[in-house]
Each structure stands twice: as C-alpha cells, then as structure tokens.
Amino acid sequence: MNAYRPQASDIGFILFDVLRVQDSLAQLPALAEHADPDLLRQVLEEAGKFVGEVVAPLNRDGDEIGARFHDGQVTMAPGFRDAYQAFWQAGWPALSGDPADGGQGLPAVLEMVLYEWLSAANHGWTMAPGLLHGAYECIKHHASAELKDQYLEKVASGEWLSTMCLTEPHAGSDLGLVRTRAVPQDDGSYCLSGTKIFISGGEHDLSDNIVHLVLARLPDSPPGPKGLSLFLVPKFYPDGSRSAVVCERIEEKMGLHGSPTCVMRFDAAQGWLVGAPGKGLNAMFLMMNAARLHVALQGVGLLDAAWQKADGYARERQQMRAPLRRDPSQPADPIIEHPAVQRLLDTQRAWVDAGRVLAYRTAIELDVAKHHPDAARRQQAAGWNALVTPVLKASWTDQAFHGASDCLQVFGGHGYVREWGIEQIVRDSRVAMIYEGTNEIQAQDLLFRKVLADQGTGLLATLAGLEQDLQGLDSAAAARALSGLAELRDMLAQVTGGADAQISLYPVAGDFLRVVTLVLMAWAWARLEAAAAPGNGAQAFARWVWPELAMRIGMVRQAITAST
Ligand SMILES: Cc1cc2nc3c(=O)[nH]c(=O)nc-3n(C[C@H](O)[C@H](O)[C@H](O)COP(=O)(O)OP(=O)(O)OC[C@H]3O[C@@H](n4cnc5c(N)ncnc54)[C@H](O)[C@@H]3O)c2cc1C
Numbered sequence: 001m002n003a004y005r006p007q008a009s010d011i012g013f014i015l016f017d018v019l020r021v022q023d024s025l026a027q028l029p030a031l032a033e034h035a036d037p038d039l040l041r042q043v044l045e046e047a048g049k050f051v052g053e054v055v056a057p058l059n060r061d062g063d064e065i066g067a068r069f070h071d072g073q074v075t076m077a078p079g080f081r082d083a084y085q086a087f088w089q090a091g092w093p094a095l096s097g098d099p100a101d102g103g104q105g106l107p108a109v110l111e112m113v114l115y116e117w118l119s120a121a122n123h124g125w126t127m128a129p130g131l132l133h134g135a136y137e138c139i140k141h142h143a144s145a146e147l148k149d150q151y152l153e154k155v156a157s158g159e160w161l162s163t164m165c166l167t168e169p170h171a172g173s174d175l176g177l178v179r180t181r182a183v184p185q186d187d188g189s190y191c192l193s194g195t196k197i198f199i200s201g202g203e204h205d206l207s208d209n210i211v212h213l214v215l216a217r218l219p220d221s222p223p224g225p226k227g228l229s230l231f232l233v234p235k236f237y238p239d240g241s242r243s244a245v246v247c248e249r250i251e252e253k254m255g256l257h258g259s260p261t262c263v264m265r266f267d268a269a270q271g272w273l274v275g276a277p278g279k280g281l282n283a284m285f286l287m288m289n290a291a292r293l294h295v296a297l298q299g300v301g302l303l304d305a306a307w308q309k310a311d312g313y314a315r316e317r318q319q320m321r322a323p324l325r326r327d328p329s330q331p332a333d334p335i336i337e338h339p340a341v342q343r344l345l346d347t348q349r350a351w352v353d354a355g356r357v358l359a360y361r362t363a364i365e366l367d368v369a370k371h372h373p374d375a376a377r378r379q380q381a382a383g384w385n386a387l388v389t390p391v392l393k394a395s396w397t398d399q400a401f402h403g404a405s406d407c408l409q410v411f412g413g414h415g416y417v418r419e420w421g422i423e424q425i426v427r428d429s430r431v432a433m434i435y436e437g438t439n440e441i442q443a444q445d446l447l448f449r450k451v452l453a454d455q456g457t458g459l460l461a462t463l464a465g466l467e468q469d470l471q472g473l474d475s476a477a478a479a480r481a482l483s484g485l486a487e488l489r490d491m492l493a494q495v496t497g498g499a500d501a502q503i504s505l506y507p508v509a510g511d512f513l514r515v516v517t518l519v520l521m522a523w524a525w526a527r528l529e530a531a532a533a534p535g536n537g538a539q540a541f542a543r544w545v546w547p548e549l550a551m552r553i554g555m556v557r558q559a560i561t562a563s564t
Contacts, residue, residue: 002312002421003056004121004305006048011113012041014356017531021109024364028371031107040110043095047114050090054083056121062258063124063424067204069250074203074260080125084161084206093132093158101140101156109363115294116359120301120308123428124258128161128201130298134290135162135213142275142283143232150238151211160234161207164287165196165214165264173441175281176224180216180266182231182273190231190273192216192266195248198435202262203235203247210235212245212264213287214271215280228280233271244269255427288436289385292393293362295436299396300355302429303403307348309422310407313414314341335410344410346540348403350525353537355396357524362388380465383458387450388520394442394510395517397432404429443509446516447495452502456492459516463489466523477529477538481522484549488519491553494560504559511555518549 015021016037025035034040058079065077087093096111097103111133118126136156139148154160171177180194192214196202203210212233221227236242244267251261275283314336322337335341361384368381404425408415415422433439451459463485470478470485495505495512505512525541 002309003052003059004117004308005056006051006117006121008041008044008048011044011356012037013531013533014353014528015040015109015113015360018357018527018533019361019364021107021360021364024368025107027373028367029373030105030371031367034107040107043106043110044113047092047110048117050087050092051114051117051121054086055118055125058083058125059122059258059424060421062122063255063428064257066124066257067250067260069247069260072203072247074205074247074250074262076204076206076260077124077258080258081206083125084128087129088158088207091157093129094156096133097136097156098140101136102153103156107363108366109360112293112297112359112363116297116301116304116356118301119298120305122258123298123302124256126298127256127259128204128206129158130294131162131164131200131287131291132158134164134287134294135211137286137290138213138230138274138283139211139232141286142230144272144274147232147272147274151232151234154209155211159207160209160211161201161204162211162213163199163201163264164284164291165199165202165212166284167196167198169195169197173438175215175228178215178217178228180214182216182218182229182271184218185270188272189270190216190218192231192233192269192271194266196264196266198251199262199264200259200435202260202264203250204260208236212271213274213284214266215284216266218277221278225281226278229277230274230280230283231271232274233266233269237270243271254430255424256431289389292389292436292442293359295432296355296389296392296396297359298432299393299398299400299429300352300359302400302425302432303348303355303396304352306400306404306407306422306425306429307345307352309420309425310348310410311336311345313420314345314410317411317414341410342536343540343544344406346536347544348399348407349535349537350521350541350545351396351399351403353528353533353535354521354524354541355392355399357527358388358520359392359396362392380461384462384465387446387459387462387516390437390442390446390450391513391517391520393436394433394439394446394513397429398439400429401426401433440510443513444506447505447509447512448502451492451512452496452505456496459492460489463519466520470523470526473526473530475526475529477522477526477542480542480546481519481526484519484522484546487549487553488515491515491556494557504562505556508556508559511552514552515549515556518546518552522546 022035062077094103099105182190246265248263318332322333365381
C-alpha cells in the first residue's frame with residue numbers, strides 16, 4: 001500500500017498561475033515581503049517532504065493499532081509522538097502565527113496547504129494539531145494578560161496541544177443545552193464540573209501538556225447559548241500539579257482510529273475565564289471558524305488521497321478490452337481506459353481542483369480581511385469567508401466520503417479488503433460530514449444566517465465580484481459560470497420572497513447550499529481553464545457535475561411554490 005505523496009507543483013500551479021496569490025499578498029503591507037513565488041514554493045517543498053516522509057508512513061498503524069486507553073491515559077499509535085515532537089520543533093504549527101508570539105508570520109494559505117496534505121496523509125494524527133491555530137487565535141484575542149503569559153506562546157508554537165470541549169451527552173448541535181457548571185472562586189478562578197463527550201485529543205501522549213478550552217455555564221447565567229462562557233483548564237498547571245480533568249474512556253469508532261475521541265470529566269477542576277461572562281460562543285467563534293475550514297481541507301485532502309490511490313491502481317490493473325484504446329500486444333487493457341472508470345476518476349479531480357481554488361482563495365481572503373489597508377476590501381473579504389466557509393465544509397466533506405467510495409469502486413473487490421488502504425479513507429472521511437457542525441447545520445447557517453438574514457445582500461455582492469472577475473474570459477467555462485450566477489440570482493429573488501416561503505426552505509437548505517457550491521465551482525473551473533489546467537477535470541466538471549445544478553434549483557423552487 002502506497003502512502004500519500006504531496007505534489008508541490010500541482011499546488012504551485014493553483015496558487016501562482018490560477019489565483020496569482022503573489023499579487024494579492026503584494027497588496028498587504030504585513031505580508032508583502034512574502035509575495036515571492038520562489039520563497040513560497042520552497043516552504044511548500046519542505047512541507048511536502050515532512051508530510052510525505054514523516055507523517056504519511058504512520059497512517060496504517062494509526063488505523064490498525066490506533067490510540068489505546070488504559071487507566072485514564074491514552075497511548076497514541078507507534079511513531080505518533082516522535083512525529084509530533086519533530087513537527088512542532090520544526091516550527092510547522094507556528095507557520096502563520098504572529099512573529100510577536102513566536103510565529104513565522106507567513107501567509108495563511110501556506111498553512112491551508114500544509115493541513116490539506118497532512119489530512120490526506122494521516123487524518124487521525126492531524127486531528128491533534130488541527131485545532132492549534134484556532135486555539136491560538138482564541139487565546140490571543142480573548143484571554144487575560146496573565147493567561148496569555150502562561151499559555152499563548154506554548155500553544156502558538158504547538159509545544160502544548162489544545163482541545164475544544166463543547167459537546168455533552170445531551171448537547172450536540174444545540175450548544176445552548178450545555179450544562180457544565182463553572183463556579184467563581186475567591187481567587188478569581190472558577191471551579192468546573194461536568195462531562196464532555198467526543199473530545200478529540202482530550203488525552204494523549206503527543207505533547208507534555210494539553211490546554212482545554214471549555215464551554216460552561218456560570219451559576220446565575222440565563223438558559224440557552226447566551227448563558228455560555230468560555231474557560232481554559234490545562235491538564236497540568238504552571239506549578240506542575242495535575243488538574244481534576246479525567247479521561248473516562250475513548251470511543252470505539254467506525255474509523256479515525258489514530259485520533260482518541262474522549263469522554264472527559266471535569267471533577268471540580270480549576271480553570272479561568274476566557275473573554276467576557278456570557279460571551280463564550282463569541283470567544284470560541286474564531287476557533288470554531290478555523291476548525292470548520294480545517295475540516296473542509298480534510299475533505300479536499302482525503303478526496304485527493306483517494307483519487308491518488310485509485311488513479312495509480314487503474315493504470316496498472318488490466319481487465320477486458322477498452323472500447324477506444326485497445327493495446328493489441330496485451331490480452332486486456334488497463335481499467336483506466338474504460339470510460340466509466342475514467343469518469344469516476346475525473347469527477348474527483350473536478351472536485352479536488354475546484355476545492356483547492358476555493359479553499360486557497362478563502363485563505364487569502366483571511367489575510368486580506370486582517371491586513372488590507374482599505375476597509376471596504378477588508379469587509380468584502382470577511383463577506384466571502386462568511387459565505388464560503390460553510391459551503392466548503394459541507395460540500396467537500398460530502399464529496400470526500402462519496403468520492404472515496406467511488407474510488408473504492410475503481411478497485412473492485414480489492415478495494416473492499418484492507419490491502420490497498422482505500423477502505424480506510426472511506427471509513428475515516430465519514431466523520432467529517434458530522435463534526436464541526438453537521439452538514440445540515442452548515443446548510444442552515446448559510447441559508448438562514450448568512451443569506452436570508454440580510455435578504456441576500458451579501459451573497460449578491462459576492463456574486464457580483466465573481467461576475468466581474470469573469471469579464472474578459474472568453475470561454476465556454478466562463479459562459480457557464482455566468483449563466484449559473486444569473487440562475488442563482490434569479491432563484492435568490494424568489495427565496496428572499498416572504499416569511500411563508502422561508503419556512504418551506506428548511507428541508508431544501510442543503511439543496512440551496514449545493515446550488516451555491518456548483519456556481520462557485522463553475523467560477524473556479526473558468527479560472528482553472530483560463531490558466532490552462534492540465535488533465536480532464538474541466539471536461540468532467542461540465543459533463544458530470546454541473547448538470548446537478550438544474551435538479552437542485554428545481555428542488556428549491558418547488559419548495560417555495562409548494563408553500564404559496
Ligand atoms: C470523531 C468525533 C470527534 C469529535 N470531536 C469533537 C471535539 O473535539 N469537540 C467537541 O466539542 N465535539 C466533538 N465532536 C462532536 C460533534 O461536533 C457532534 O457530534 C456534532 O456537533 C453533532 O452533534 P450530535 O452528535 O449530538 O448530533 P445531534 O445534534 O443530536 O444531531 C443528530 C442529527 O440531527 C440533525 N439536526 C440537529 N439539529 C438540526 C437542525 N436544527 N436542523 C437540521 N438538522 C438538525 C443533525 O444534523 C444530525 O443529523 C466530535 C464527534 C465525533 C464523532
């Protein structure tokens with residue numbers, strides 16, 4: 001079974017030829033010195049080497065041996081700790097951190113690529129550092145000076161890992177139901193009691209300390225989300241003593257065996273408030289948003305990993321005669337020559353490449369929203385991120401699972417047995433549709449909070465930006481994207497129609513998200529084609545992905561008509 005191989009040149013093409021990130025970075029004073037493709041390529045080459053040589057080879061043991069629980073402790077799979085120690089000591093978690101906090105101050109897009117590759121190479125291992133950047137931002141922007149002194153640098157560097165403790169047995173999508181209590185103490189700290197479940201990396205031996213960020217409720221707080229506050233509780237306090245945070249067990253799961261999913265008990269554990277009382281979700285927002293993007297990249301990466309395996313296999317495996325390209329010197333042709341197999345493979349490329357364009361553009365917009373000198377441009381970037389993040393999370397995790405299943409099909413029976421490792425990707429990828437807000441919740445977030453809340457104004461502005469970007473591109477792909485934009489705009493006018501129409505939209509929120517996805521993909525493929533993207537992805541998008549648009553628009557329109 002071959003381990004995942006990062007391809008820096010593929011990424012370079014998208015960053016420098018399709019998106020021209022060097023031009024965007026040149027406009028940001030804080031990052032202009034990094035607007036040099038050669039320098040960025042060097043970082044990518046090094047990252048690719050680390051991922052391919054250190055992290056990817058551990059993937060199989062992560063699945064087969066996995067994380068093991070014994071007496072409150074978790075031992076990670078062989079090699080995981082050493083790889084993690086090498087990872088943070090080489091400075092990878094601090095890639096885009098502020099130099100004032102020990103970070104390297106590089107563009108966020110490099111971190112995106114790094115995490116996409118890490119997820120492709122070893123999803124289980126990557127769960128641990130995947131939350132670091134969000135935790136760093138959360139502590140940096142919301143913690144007290146004293147907490148920052150004790151924790152910020154350690155989390156920024158990755159020396160200490162972090163968790164996000166939200167879910168409880170009765171509180172999943174609905175965090176307003178959280179019951180964990182935080183009682184104020186005379187010394188200004190809080191005493192936390194309650195049980196959190198499904199906590200990724202709640203306990204492990206990768207790092208010497210773990211910093212838990214915990215949503216809990218103060219005694220006099222109102223019910224619901226407005227009564228939630230955020231607290232920091234470490235595994236070990238600065239004086240070396242252990243906190244009363246206990247890992248009760250780890251879950252037995254369908255996949256992702258390399259990542260311990262922990263039940264964590266807070267037995268009157270001492271912690272400290274992060275942000276203002278009652279503003280826990282607000283303080284956690286940066287972390288949750290970073291985590292959502294991270295999960296979207298898991299989708300892109302896992303799909304690429306599945307495609308890489310299936311493509312390699314399809315070139316070697318010979319069965320039956322191909323209708324068009326028969327090799328008379330062989331008794332049978334490689335299965336990649338069968339149009340149905342080719343279609344399965346090319347469809348995944350259509351998704352991976354468009355996903356990369358959209359995810360990397362989102363990373364650039366993160367930096368634009370932070371550093372651009374023009375306030376209007378910063379606001380436009382924030383608008384893009386708000387709309388595109390739920391779309392990327394839901395659609396690319398959906399495709400990672402369904403596309404990995406299609407890639408398994410390319411192997412026939414050999415995909416169903418363990419030898420080739422494709423069945424692991426199908427099992428591992430499934431959870432990305434569930435955590436960080438299920439994909440249904442993402443769809444509702446997009447439609448009700450991002451689009452209907454402002455009567456579609458933000459979405460229309462983003463569509464206008466895309467339309468402008470397509471002007472001057474004289475291609476079938478650009479014409480397709482423009483027609484999609486017009487159809488979405490048309491549908492939007494009906495969607496924002498009235499209260500009755502809006503209620504009838506609940507069951508089709510996912511279809512609405514899919515329409516937005518397809519239109520964004522059409523824009524991405526117009527851009528990819530304009531840069532002369534190699535391969536069959538463009539054709540596959542036009543033939544096998546784009547026709548879904550009419551069906552989804554039909555479903556949304558039908559829901560509206562039914563309500564009137
Ligand atoms: C491997 C793994 C790792 C995880 N890691 C973490 C972690 O590190 N930290 C953490 O806090 N949590 C973590 N989680 C928890 C995860 O975020 C939750 O499982 C998820 O938010 C869904 O909550 P739930 O499982 O309780 O499902 P529920 O909320 O009970 O939902 C059940 C179903 O109902 C649907 N549903 C619920 N409400 C609505 C609605 N309003 N509209 C439409 N559909 C709805 C959901 O989409 C879902 O299909 C993890 C989970 C797993 C499996």
